[in-house]
Amino acid sequence: MNRQRWAAVVAPLAAGALVLSACGGGTTGGGNAQVREMGTADINAQPVENLQDGGSVNLPLAQWPQQWNLNQVDGASVDLFLVGHAISFEPFAQQADGTVKVNTNFLLSADLISTTPQVVEMKINPKARWSDGMPITWRDIQANWQAQNGKNGDYQPANTAGWEDIDSVERGADDQDVLVRFGKPFSEWKGLTNFIYPASHYSTPDQFNKDWVDQIPVTAGPYRVKQIDNTGKVLVLERDPNWWGPKPKLDTITFRQVSASAQPQAFAGGALDAVDIGPDVATFQTLQQDADAEIRTALAPNWRVLNFNAKAGTPLSDPQVRIGVIRGIDRVALGKAVIGPIVPDVRPLNNRIYVEGQKYYQDDGAPYSYDPAAAGKALDAAGWTLPAGGQVRQKDGKPLTISLMYPAGTPVSANEGQVIKQQLSAIGVDVTFNVVDLNAWQTQYLQVGNFEMQNMAWEGTPFPISSSSGIYIYDPNNIAQNYGRIPDTEGIGDLFKKSFTEFDDDKRAAIGNEIDQALWREGFSLPLYQRPDAWGVKKGLANFGAFGFGAPDYTTVGWMK
Template identity: 80%
Template structure:
C-alpha cells in the first residue's frame, strides 16, 4: 500500500532540488536501472486536437478514501491525490523535471518579496471560484494556515510543516492578493500550499476534520462530483460547466475500488482503463501479454520502506533491536526477488530524504548494511540471546517475536513478508503476519500506530525536506506521519529547522543528508528499494500513465481519435 508524504501541501517541495535523467528508454551507462530505463514522464503525450471530445475513463482505487480532506491526518493517500488533481484547487503544479510552477488557473503570480523578514505574495486568478459560486480569496489561504499550523490541537492535520512557521496570512491590495508573513525562515515557501480548501468548510476544527469525511462538499477543478457512492465504492466526476480553464476532453471520470490482485482481470474485461503496476511483477507480466495494454514507465520519487513501531514494552522500542533488524535484512536480495523482472539491477535505497535521480542523493546506509553477524551482536547486547539448540532468541523467558502488519490482497507486501520472515529467522527473530482489511489498513492500523512492523510505499514529492518533516519528527501530542512514534534522540527536529532557515540550495541539500544520517542512527525505518513508477494503460488513452515527478492534467486526458 502507498501513502503520500507531504508536509505543507499535497506535495511539499525543495526549491530547485530535483534533477531527473533525461533518457526515455534504452540502456545507457551509469546509475540505477530506473535512471537508465525510465524518463521523466511516459503518458502517450498527445496534443488535445488529436483527442476525441467526450467519453469516460475508468480508473481504480486501491481503497476507498473515507476522508476527502487530503490535508487531514486520515486523508493523505495516493488514491485521493489522484482524484484531487481533477476536483480541488491546486495553486502549484508539479513538473516532470522535479520543479513546480504556479498554476495559471489559480495563481497569476507567486513571489518571495522579502527574505528578512520572509514575506511571500500570492496573486489569485480573479476567475478562480469554488463550485458554490463564491470566489477564491485570501480568506481561503488564511483558513488553511489556521487549520494546519499546529496551534490549535483540535485540528488534526497530516503535517504542520511550513504553516507552523507563518505568523500571519493577510489581505493585500484586494481579496485576490495574499500576503504570507513568516515568523521563522522557511526556504521551501512554495510548498506551503498543495490542494487549497475553502474557508467555508475549513474554518473550524469540526469543518476541517468532519466536513470532508464521507463527502466532498465543494470543488474547484475542471471536474465536479456527479456521484459519490460509499456503499458501492464508486466516484463519478463530470465536467464542471463553470470551470474557467481549458475545457476537459472527457465527459466523465469514474473511480472504483478494485483490489490490486483483481486489477489485471478488470483491465482485461474493460472495467478499468489503467493499472498502477508499481513493483508488482505478476501484474507487470500479465499486462505485458495484454494486446490492449501499453506499459508506461517513469523515474519517480517512490520507494518501499519497512516501518518500525517504538511502542514502550515491545522489542522495537530498543534502538539496538531496530538496528539489528536492519542489519539482518538482505535488501539487495529482497529487491531482486520482488521487482527484478521490472528493474533488473535494482539495488537498496540508502537515503530517506532523496531518491536516486534526485539532486542530493548519496548513500548514507552503512549503518543498515546487511551483516547478520553484527545483527547478532546487537541483539546480544540488547539482552536477546539464542538458547542452546534454539532457533528463536529469548529475553527473560520471552521469545523475540515481531509482527508484520500488511493489508490483504497486496501481493508485493505479502511477498516481501515471506522474505523478511525467512531472513530475520536466520538471526533468531520470529516474524509473524497480521493481515488486515485493506479498507481499515490506513485508519485503524497505520495512523493509529497499531502495528509492530509494516511495509508500504512512500509516494514522494518535489519537496523532499518539508514533505518529510511530518514523517520523521517526534511530537507526542501530534504524531503526524511518524506512525511508529519513533523518538528523536539524534536532534532530527533541530536539523529540519536548520534546513528551513537555509536559502542556499546546495547548503540545504547537505542538511537533508545530515537528517538522513541521523535517521539511520535512530534506526527510524529501513528504506528497501526505489519503487518503479510503472503503469499499464489502454493504448488509445492519451496523456495518462507514469507521471514520475510530475502530475496528471485531467483537462488533457482523453481518447485518441
C-alpha cells in the same frame, strides 16, 4: 502539507496501492533496467487537438478514501491525490523534472517579495471559483493556515511544518491578493500550498475533520462530483460547466476501488482503463500479454519502506533491536525476489530524504548494510540471545517475536513479508503476520500505532525535507505521520528546523543528508527499494500513465481520434 505526488508531507500508500517510482523497461522481458535519470514522463503525450472531444475514462483506487480532506491526517493518501488533481485548487503544477510552476488557472503569480522578514505574495486568478459559485480569495488561504499551523489542537492536520512558521495571512490590495508573512524563515514555501480547500468548510475543527468524511462538499477544478457511492466505492466526476480554464476533453472520469490484486482482471474486463503496476510482478506480466495494454514507465520519487514501532515494552522500542533487524535484512535479495522481473538491476535505497535521480541523493546506508554477524551482535547487546540449540532469541524467557502488519489484497506487501520472515529467522527473530482489512488498515492500525512492523510505500516530492518532516519529527502531542512513535534521540527535530531557515539549496541539502544519517543511527525505519513507476494503460489513452516526478493535467487526458 502532504507528500503525495509533490505535496508537502509524504503520503502513506496502502502497501500494494502500487504507486509510481523509478522503473525502466518496456514491454519485453530481459531488457529492463532501472531508470537512473529524472526528467521524463511516459504518458503518450499528445496535443489536445489530436484527442476526441468527449468520452470517459475509468481509473483505479486501491483504497477507498473515507476522509476526502487530503490535508487531514486520515486523508493523506496517494489515492486521494490521484483524484485531487481533477477537482482541487492546486496553486502549483508539478513538472516531470521535479520542479514546480505556477498553475495559472488558479494563481497569476506567487513571489517571495521579502526575505527579512519572509513575505510571500500570491495573486489569485480573479476567474477562479469554488463549485458553489463563491470566489476563491485570501480567506481560503487563511483558513488553510489556521487549520494546519498546530496552534489549535482540535484540528488534526497531516503535518504542520511550514504552516506553523507563518505569523499571518492577510488581504493585500484586494480579495485576490494574499500576503503570507512568516515569523520564521521557511525555505520550501511552495510546498505548503499543494491543495487548498474552501474556508466555508475549513474554518472550524469540525469542518476540517468532519465535513470531508464520506463526501466532497465543494470542488475547484475542471471536474466536479457527479456521484459518490461509498457503498459501491465509486466516484464519478463530470466536467464543471463553470470551469474557467481550458475545456477538459473527457465528459466523465470514474474512480472505483479495486484491490491491487484484482486490477488486471478489471482491466481485461473493461472496468478499468489503467492499472498502477508499481512493483507487482504478476500484474506486470499479465498486462504484458494483454493486446490492449501499453506498459508506460518513468523515474519517480517513490519507495517501499519497512516501518518500526517504538511502543514501550516491545522489542523494537530498543534502537539496538531496530538496528539488528535492519542489518539482518538482505535488501538486494529482497528486491530481486519481489521486483526482479520488472527491474533486474534493482538495488537498495539508502536515503530517506532523497531518492535516486535527485541531485542530492547520497548513500548513507552503507554502515547499516546486510551483515548477519553484525545483526547478531546488536541483538546480543540488547539482551536478546540465542539459547543453545534454539532457533529463536530470548530475553528474560520471552521469545523475540515481532508481528508484521499489512493490508489484505496487497501481494507486494505479502511477498516482501515472506522474504523478511525468512531472512530474519536466520538471525533468530521470529516474524508473524497480521493481515488486516485494506479499508481499515490506515485508520485502525497505521494512524493509531497498532502494529509492530509494517511495510508500505511513500511517494516523494520536489520539497523532500519539509515534506518528510511530519514522518520523522517526534511530537507526542502531534504524531502526524510518525506512525511508529519513534522518539528523537539524535537531534532530528532540530536539524529539520535548521533546514527550514536555509535558503541556499546546496546548504539545505547538506542538512537534509545530516537528517538521513541521524535517522540511520536512530534505526527509524528501513528504506527497501525505489518503486517502479509502471502503469498499464489502454492503447489510445493520451496524456496519462507514468508521470515520473510530474502529475496529471486532467484537462488534457483523453482518447486519441
